[in-house]
Amino acid sequence: MQQIFLFALKLLKSEIQFTSNINCKIQINIRMNIQKNHVVTLHYTLTEDTSDGELIEETYNAEPLAFIFGVGMMLPSFEEHLEGKSTGDSFSFTLEPENAYGEYEDQAVVEIPIGSFTDEAGNVDRSKLIPGAPLTMHDHEGRAYRGVVQEAKIESIIVDFNHPMSGHTLHFKGEILEVREATATEMDHGHVHPGGHEHD
Numbered sequence: 001m002q003q004i005f006l007f008a009l010k011l012l013k014s015e016i017q018f019t020s021n022i023n024c025k026i027q028i029n030i031r032m033n034i035q036k037n038h039v040v041t042l043h044y045t046l047t048e049d050t051s052d053g054e055l056i057e058e059t060y061n062a063e064p065l066a067f068i069f070g071v072g073m074m075l076p077s078f079e080e081h082l083e084g085k086s087t088g089d090s091f092s093f094t095l096e097p098e099n100a101y102g103e104y105e106d107q108a109v110v111e112i113p114i115g116s117f118t119d120e121a122g123n124v125d126r127s128k129l130i131p132g133a134p135l136t137m138h139d140h141e142g143r144a145y146r147g148v149v150q151e152a153k154i155e156s157i158i159v160d161f162n163h164p165m166s167g168h169t170l171h172f173k174g175e176i177l178e179v180r181e182a183t184a185t186e187m188d189h190g191h192v193h194p195g196g197h198e199h200d
Contacts, residue, residue: 031086031087031088031179032086032087032179032180032181033084033085033086033179034069034082034083034084034085034086034176034179035069035070035083035084036069036070036071037068037069037070037071037181037182037187038068038069038070038179038180038181038182039066039067039068039069039178039179039180039181039182039186039192040066040067040068040069040082040176040178040179041064041065041066041176041177041178041179042059042064042065042066042082042174042175042176042177043058043059043060043064043065043174043175043177044058044059044065044091044172044173044174045057045058045059045060045172045173045174046058046170046171046172047170047171047173048168048169048170048171049094049169049171050094050171051092051171051173053171056165056170059174064177066192066194067192068182068186068187068190068191068192069082069083071187071190073191075095075099075100075101077095077099077100078095078172081093081172082176085176085179086176086179087176087177087178087179088175088176089175089176090173090174090175090176091172091173091174091175091176092171092172092173092174093171093172094169094170094171094172095169095170095171095172096169097166097167097168097169100165100168100169100170101163101164101165101166101167101168102163102166102167103166103167104162104166104167105162105166108160108161108162109150109158109159109160109161109162110147110158110159110161111153111156111157111158111159112137112156112157112158112159113155113156114153114154114155114156114157116137116157117129117157126152129149129152129157130149130152131149131150131151131152132148132149133148133149134146134147134148134149135147135148135149135159137159145161146161147159147160147161147162148160148164
């Protein structure tokens with residue numbers, strides 16, 4: 001009788017262990033897919049034209065890129081190539097100018113009178129108006145326009161308001177490091193908190 005009881009107990013333990021293993025495997029295999037309002041963390045390499053093109057930037061030697069998917073933080077065409085992917089997935093795709101930052105437009109290069117750069121005292125700080133210097137200007141409705149000084153003249157400044165990547169074909173290659181749901185605070189603040197932790 002005792003032998004039968006011990007055999008039944010051993011069989012029960014085996015069944016519990018077997019069930020536990022199944023549950024663990026099911027849990028491991030469940031992966032969250034990239035979708036709207038999810039935080040995506042990834043590493044990428046950005047090159048011009050193709051994967052063998054000139055290196056523009058990469059994150060592998062720095063902090064990975066983290067953003068909230070589907071809320072306008074990234075290019076729509078960039079997100080289209082990532083939607084549905086999961087942690088551990090790789091990606092490689094090319095964006096033509098019309099799907100990235102647009103074609104280069106000559107009319108976006110504007111000559112602005114030097115008087116537009118005076119301070120309250122009527123002075124102009126020309127040290128900030130040298131070729132290559134970034135510049136932000138606002139219209140009468142308060143909208144901001146970011147550009148780069150192309151040329152500094154005596155009576156005017158020529159500013160290029162094209163995006164630095166306009167006219168370029170961009171190739172992205174990388175891997176998804178993490179996918180998780182954005183917290184309510186992240187959605188409210190409009191940016192990612194490291195690890196999803198709250199801050200003041």
